[in-house]
Amino acid sequence: GDSVTQMEGPVTLSEEAFLTINCTYTATGYPSLFWYVQYPGEGLQLLLKATKADDKGSNKGFEATYRKETTSFHLEKGSVQVSDSAVYFCALSDSISGSARQLTFGSGTQLTVLP
Amino acid sequence: DSGVTQTPKHLITATGQRVTLRCSPRSGDLSVYWYQQSLDQGLQFLIQYYNGEERAKGNILERFSAQQFPDLHSELNLSSLELGDSALYFCASSPWTGGNEQFFGPGTRLTVL
Numbered sequence: 001g002d003s004v005t006q007m008e009g010p011v012t013l014s015e016e017a018f019l020t021i022n023c024t025y026t027a028t029g030y031p032s033l034f035w036y037v038q039y040p041g042e043g044l045q046l047l048l049k050a051t052k053a054d055d056k057g058s059n060k061g062f063e064a065t066y067r068k069e070t071t072s073f074h075l076e077k078g079s080v081q082v083s084d085s086a087v088y089f090c091a092l093s094d095s096i097s098g099s100a101r102q103l104t105f106g107s108g109t110q111l112t113v114l115p
Numbered sequence: 116d117s118g119v120t121q122t123p124k125h126l127i128t129a130t131g132q133r134v135t136l137r138c139s140p141r142s143g144d145l146s147v148y149w150y151q152q153s154l155d156q157g158l159q160f161l162i163q164y165y166n167g168e169e170r171a172k173g174n175i176l177e178r179f180s181a182q183q184f185p186d187l188h189s190e191l192n193l194s195s196l197e198l199g200d201s202a203l204y205f206c207a208s209s210p211w212t213g214g215n216e217q218f219f220g221p222g223t224r225l226t227v228l
Contacts, residue, residue, distance in 0.1 A: 032215045043219040102171055105158040
């Protein structure tokens with residue numbers, strides 16, 4: 001079945017540091033890939049997405065490129081801020097599942113940014 | 116604010132009891148998904164409804180059931196509760212059954228004592 005493997009956390013960085021959170025996936029079809037963010041006490045918010053190979057999703061300074069050859073979708077940000085502290089989830093939605101596109105999530109990576 | 120609402124925000128109950136969690140999707144969204152987030156299992160898909168009909172089932176226990184009503188709100192019913200059912204339950208909605216993007220509610224935190 002489908003699966004998503006995320007870099008283990010927690011990750012602690014200083015403000016303005018470079019961020020990479022690794023994500024690899026296994027899927028039988030042609031999945032869409034997502035990064036969701038969960039701030040303390042809140043629900044999940046879509047951060048960015050990519051629907052086909054070589055697409056780059058970007059939002060709020062975060063970027064991730066859909067790499068079919070390495071089955072990866074790593075999240076990057078050039079300069080993190082304290083306000084980026086949250087849990088980040090990589091997820092996929094596989095078209096092979098048919099019309100129902102439930103999300104398969106990674107385990108989440110806790111990011112803490114120190115001032 | 117995603118536009119998806121969930122009630123109640125917190126629920127504390129005892130083992131063996133039954134509870135109902137409620138979700139109102141974004142205006143116009145026909146598809147509702149339920150997910151469970153727990154420390155040991157992570158985020159898992161439970162069930163999906165589209166315009167009142169069940170569309171997909173994930174790791175949902177037989178003690179759990181759901182439905183989507185004509186006004187498109189959905190309810191997740193959890194019965195014969197066990198300590199291990201303590202978790203955060205999220206509802207998400209999307210415009211159609213194949214919609215890529217899902218919008219999540221704030222969740223209901225269930226504590227079973």
